[in-house]
Amino acid sequence: MAAFTYAPAIVLLPFVSFLVALFAGDRMPKGGALAGITATGGSLLLSIWVALTVAGGDVHNEILYQWTTSVETLQLNFGLLLDPLSALMLLIVCLISFLVHIFSLGYMNDEGETGLPRYYAGLGLFTASMLGFVVANNLLMAFMFFELVGLCSYLLIGFWFRDDGPPSAAKKAFLVTRFGDYFFLIGVVGIFATFGTGLFAPITQGGEVVAESFPMLAEHAIVDGETAGIAMLETVGMGPQQWFTVLGLLVLGGVVGKSAQFPLHTWLPDAMEGPTPVSALIHAATMVAAGVYLVARMYGFYALSPTALAVIALIGGFTALFAATMGLVKQEIKQVLAYSTISQYGYMMLALGSGGYIAAVFHLTTHAVFKALLFLGAGSVIIAMHHNENMWDMGGLKDRMPVTYWTFLAGSLALAGIVPFAGFWSKDEVLYEALIHGFGTEGGLGTAYLIAYAMGLLAVFFTGFYTFRMVYLTFHGDARSDTARDPEPVRWNVKGPLTVLGILATTIGFINMAPVAKLTGAEIDFLHKWLNGPENGGWPAALNTGLHHYEGLLHDVSHVVKGYPLGETPTLLASAGVSLGLALAGVLVARTLYAGADPVEHTDKLGGLKTLLMHNYYQDEYQVWLATGVTYPLARVMNKFDQGVVDGVVNGISSVSLFGGSRIRRIQSGVVSNYATLLTLGLVLLLAAFGIMGGWF
Amino acid sequence: MALAPALSLGLASLVLLLADSIDPDSTNTGLLAGISGIGSLLSFGFAGWFITAGTGIADSTGVALFNNQLVVDQMALFFMAIVGSVTTLVVLASYDYIAGHDYQAEFFSLVLLSATGMSLLSAANSLATAFIALELVSLPSYALVAFLKHNKGSVEAGLKYFLIGAVSSAILAYGISLVYAATGVLRFDGVATAISSGTVQTIVDGSIQAQSGDPAVPMAILGVGILMIIGGVAFKTASVPFHFWAPEAYEGAPAPISAFLSSASKAAGFVLAFRVFAVAFPIGDLLAAGGAINWVMAFQILAIATMFVGNFAAATQETVKRMLAYSSVGHAGYVLIGLAAVSGSGEGLSLSMSAGMSHLLVYGFMNTGAFLFIALAEYWGVGRRFEDYNGLGKEAPVACAAMTVFLFSLAGLPIGGGFFSKFYLFQATLNVSAWSLAAALIINSALSLFYYSRVVKAMWIEEPTGSRTIESYPMGLYTAVVGAAIVTVLLLPGFNRVSEIAFQAAQLL
Secondary structure, three states: OHHHHHHHHHHHHHHHHHHHHHHHHHHOHHHHHHHHHHHHHHHHHHHHHHHHHHHOOOOEEEEEEEEEEOOOOOEEEEEEEEOHHHHHHHHHHHHHHHHHHHHHHHHHHOOOOOOHHHHHHHHHHHHHHHHHHHHEOEHHHHHHHHHHHHHHHHHHHOOOOOOOHHHHHHHHHHHHHHHHHHHHHHHHHHHHHHHOOOEOOOEEEOOEEEEOOHHHHHHHHHHOOOOOOOOHHHHHOOOHHHHHHHHHHHHHHHHHHHOOOOOOOOHHHHHHHOOHHHHHHHHHHOOOHHHHHHHHHOHHHHOOOHHHHHHHHHHHHHHHHHHHHHHOOOOEHHHHHHHHHHHHHHHHHHHHHOOOHHHHHHHHHHHHHHHHHHHHHHHHHHHHOOOOOEHHHOOOHHHHOHHHHHHHHHHHHHHHOOOOOHHHHHHHHHHHHHHHHHHHOOHHHHHHHHHHHHHHHHHHHHHHHHHHHHHHHHHOOOOOOHHHHOOOOOOHHHHHHHHHHHHHHHHHHHHEOHHHHHHHOOOOEHHHHHHHOOOOOHHHHHHOOOHHHHHHHHHHOOOOOOOOOOOHHHHHHHHHHHHHHHHHHHHHHHHHHHOOOOOOOOHHHHOHHHHHHHOHHHHHHHHHHHHHHHHHHHHHHHHHHHHHHHHHHHHHHHHHHHHHHHHHHHHOOOOHHHHHHHHHHHHHHHHHHHHHHHOOO | OOOHHHHHHHHHHHHHHHHHHHOOOOOOHHHHHHHHHHHHHHHHHHHHHHHHHOOOOOOOOOEEEOOOOEEEOHHHHHHHHHHHHHHHHHHHHHHHHOOOOOOHHHHHHHHHHHHHHHHHHHHEOEHHHHHHHHHHHHHHHHHHHOOOOOOHHHHHHHHHHHHHHHHHHHHHHHHHHHHHHHHOOOEHHHHHHHHHHOEOEEEEOOEEEEOOOOOEOOHHHHHHHHHHHHHHHHHHHOOOOOOOHHHHHHHHOOHHHHHHHHHHHHHHHHHHHHHHHHHHOOHHHHHHHOOOOOHHHHHHHHHHHHHHHHHHHHHOOOEHHHHHHHHHHHHHHHHHHHHHOOOOOOOOHHHHHHHHHHHHHHHHHHHHHHHHHHHHHHHHOOOOEOHHHOOHHHHOHHHHHHHHHHHHHHHOOOOOOHHHHHHHHHHHHHHOOOHHHHHHHHHHHHHHHHHHHHHHHHHHOOOOOOOOOOOOOOHHHHHHHHHHHHHHHHHHHHHHHHHHHHHHHHHHO
């Protein structure tokens, strides 16, 4: 298991590149880019090695460094958890980061940007933090790296800090996600206080469990009634399931903020002010995935709470639809992609909430590839258009930049969910899982699933529409501006990453063609096998992070049951057919409206709805109102209280003290006979007082 | 032999006079300071050696001398060590301070004689010896305060000190006579026996016996006597309402003498108080006998009043030396907690007394150091007010850094041993749930930080107002100041050892 010995280097290599770029970047060729490329390349190779080792059936869960022990049993550690889920995520993050570093050569270096060391230092620190988050084996470590990626996001969004937009967008991203993280932090403290541990998976030595994980403790508490060791339940006066739901929802606050789910999604569109490679890496493929990944990481905990599952599914479904509608009317290419990102993460949440663990991880994987591709493609277009992002100024770029066009098209087909591109397979599985669990599960949870499914399904149509509206406006028709007629050519460092991602976006769906597998009986659902592990023994038995375990919990504790309204195979086909049909319908509508040589705006036909959509349902406005209308006056009252009452008391005490001091000073008159008098008087007073008390007289 | 710490001080003072009489017309400051320094260092060394050797631990009563008139036990040695160390620092500093003055031999021998008195006082086991030792402390110090004969302030301070001292001594002597009248004995253990048995005692061939006819102890007379003894002790420790002399004397006296009086002399007053009240007037027996005075309550009143008067007056002073004088009064209030944080049945006395002792030891270094810094400032001719210290940190960074350590340690910040000793006192108050004392301690410590930091702010932050040049950096004063600062800081990690010794000493009583 040598791979696991070197696993910490996966995190440390990009960190070294961060240091190199920060301190020596201005003395190096390419401003530190080469260090970053080398480091992420090295991490990628190591990740592949780790993945191969994990594929061989080995897993790794170990504490590396214990940084605090308390008098009680509570310990705070840094540790590695390398199982199929984290190995897969490592691959994704390293690959995208590697490609984005290369792309940055074209987007930043060739464009003559200044401050490159700062840029590459940011990318390096981000990659290191994200990888640290992925391999974290406990919740606190995960939280720390979660915050670090947030910091890097802030630094990189505000890269062009001399302009007006980016600093403001960076602040917004930081504050909005911090609002969610606040709940996350409380959740972390709550989980530590409840279970005394933040481990995601039990640590075993020689087959014996030496440190239990908190999802397992929660499971024992609910399933076996072992609540004796959990004093917190008595403190809060709740049953185990209710309290664990509260904890889960608190952690979900961080997830909602980071994965840009409603109502904390408002920061992501603004984050597009950052450099486009940053948008591709951080705000599409990896950091935004951290929230979803966290839910998947501690899925054993969420699977115990039907309420939390319903909340996750509903948030996901609603966000998928809500964000897709806002993407319909945007004019800037990156804005469309931003809303599409929010919407796609909604699908992942929907999958997680409705018991589709595989579907969520699958969609996370495919989305990382095709959305990174689309952002990099958009970056290529932006280079060509001299940083004009308005799609109405483009048009006709198809012939002038064919590599970008064809790869972008592959990404768009994947995003829209057209067979056989990657997005079709994963999105179909998300919807299929929501559907069958919606029909099978009884009570409110099943209803919630069906509602969420309906919203997700509707969003498929919108996705197809806005994706191909974007494609037609950007690449088809006649060029609508001079720059579009004579775009700046892009070099290999842009085309290379695009090609790699384009091929992947076309093919990566094949890792889990569940419908084909079911129909033909061929064992080609590789991702399913990857996350399920061997049925008996092996790593799932040791870590309890296998799919099989989660399905058992979903079924036994939350009563999530599969149901097939039309029988198993017809339901499968109908679900795939409906979603494909809706996607195609969306594409066709877009084609009818925008495919001509000289497309015109159709948004005015929406009437009042257009204003609503253009203003993003006034989400920003109401959040600003919350800040200025509610929080600010409240803060002012607090300030008044602080200045008036608290400071008043303090100032009062000090002036009373000084006044008292000056009075006491006057006793010291300087006349010695006064002193003698006072001294004698004092003694006499004492004598009299104690004499009366003691009854001497 | 057990009296070696006191004897070495006394002998050194005689040697000084001898050395001076060989050639009365010339003055060799180095020789005189050297003799005094060796004497006081020897005293400190002996005390330290005896403490570590465990004198008085094995036989639990200590080494009794002169028919039990003196007793050398751990507590006596603890205070002898304090006296020895403070005297060493003062002598070291005086080497520079009095260079050029007349009567240097007399100065040093007076200091040493007074220190001898303090050492003896630590070991006094009878009201008579205690009184004599106390006078041996006081009389030289009156002369020392007025040492700067041509300085009106110094002379006036000396006279005031003497007058108040005379009144206080009279009160103390009267108190002693009343106690003697009530109990028939002067020895501390005899007084205790009289109180616990309720009958007047006498001493025959060194052993305590009841007087024939078993006359009862008149508790009212005893009570008045005890209260007057409290008065005498309060004078020596500069506690309210006997503190009036302190600000004037400290301000008028040469700064090394202020350091000497406010540290060593105060410690001597406290050792008397601790011993008399812990040994001779056991509070449990007193209360059980009924009718007599509850001295714990008296000390509580005194402690709170002293803390408030000292600190509040210090907060509004304009000159640094006077501020330190008042703060020294405030610190007497803190140490009084040692006798005040005691429960009705006498529990907690060991803890609170050891807290008081530890504070005195730490205080011996930080307060002496602070006054010696004033001596340094006077030596340089820097003015007396806070403003005059502006920007001093730039010109004398080492001394100012030491002063900062002293002041913050006095305030109770964890930069020196003052933090732990104050914390220990606080614990002692909590131990017996004496909330009023605890509150007074906290409030006054917070207030004290205010006026101490005024000096620090002036030294480091403010810009100097006028032009001033520092010509020389006197070696002796610097050594004393820096040495005291180092010890103050070292007492932070070393406090545990000090408090252990103090607790053991207090328990043995």
